[in-house]
Amino acid sequence: MALGAKMVPFGGWEMPLQYPDGILKEHEANRKGCSVFDCSHMGEFLIEGDAVACGLERIVTQPLADQPVGTCRYGMALNASGGTIDDLIVYRLAPEKWMVVVNAANIAKDAAHFRAHLASGTRFEDVSDETAKIDVQGPLSRDVMAALVPGVRDLAYYTFGIFRVLGEDVIVSRTGYTGELGYEIYYPWGRTGKLWDALCADRRVHPTGLGVRDVLRIEVCYPLYGHELSEEISPLEAGLGRFVDTGKDFMGRAELLRRDREGGRRIIHFVSASRRAPRQGHAIFSAEGVVAGDVVSGTFSPALGAGVGIGFIKKEFTGAYKNIIFGDEKMRVDAQAASRPFYKTGSLRA
């Protein structure tokens, strides 16, 4: 608030939506420089046990038994209908020690699911309340981070290490939600002030709100739970099949595959023919003007200079949708289906 951030309530948190420079400046800072986000709302669980014996392997769609220590894997937990309970990242801390990072709004639901389906006696701890998270993202983030913690320079994409950061031994992973080179720092709750101040003291760093985080993730077509994923939407319908290992056994697998065989809704990514942006709740129309689906995420894309949207085409509508129309009772805008991500030149794997 000292920076004059616009705050919004989100899942019981007061979140910085944007700082005074505006969302376009924040976007540019991330795509060309380095931005920091306070993402302390995210949930973290610690689990101890052999992946298979403790039941974690059955909860998550990605294979875990062969996951190397020091790496992260992105996947989902599914319900019995093949819908998505949450999307999450699994950190293998040690051969039999795991951290699972989940969405803020789903912490209680996820904790109940894990507790119910982990083998009895498995050590499970919800450490969300003690764990803050600061994201450092952008093409300059490696240099910014290395100034504080030289060791992070060698971190490969989707790996992590324990590093001493301003006197605290913490997990730093090379992960993020913007499509740029970036890091997430899991920091003790209540001590992030010094970390935030140290990062922002670097003139290359721009403090950034969560409004632009949504713009950035839409530009690279990352799903946001409650939009592209939900209890009703399967990861295959959301186009996330590469994070689902159907060769292994996991909860929800049978229904997931049955729904996939029968054909369900299909995700579509599209770019507006104008600067006008699709919004969640807009309808998607076929070129003939028939309602064929709905928009789940949309924004103006500063990188493309056009509106971009993500939506689902209903099961009944088959065939390729190259040209579509989005809008509501007041407006109709032409758009074209596009390959993901919309923004293709991020520094993610730099």
Added chain:
Amino acid sequence: MDIVEHYLYTKEHEWINIEDGVGTVGITEYAQSALGDITFVDLPHAEAEVEQFEQLTSVESVKSASDIFSPMSGRIIDVNDKLSDDPGLINRSCCDKGWIARIEISDMDESSNLLTAAEYGSYLESLDRNGDADSDE
């Protein structure tokens, strides 16, 4: 906050500057600040008739879309074409170069339904006091 003394205002944060029966319309500093970076202006059609407090157009910012209402009734005689390529002009100069449309006013008496600069200033203070969300958001 910038409030031009001789303009009239709506509670929806539009302004109108009346000169010789023609009203120039835009949005206030409060509105542009609440919207943030404006990315699209759906310019109204010249010659269209508008009614007082009915929708004149809409503007979009990165994360939202907002309706803009006409402060008075009349016929649109001019629109600010510069906003097509440079919608951010509203952010930079909302009370002057970022005007949206000019209206040939059909009923000058309607101006009594609008707020003076002083009244609008007090209205903004009351919003701050009550912590009300801006209805344009």
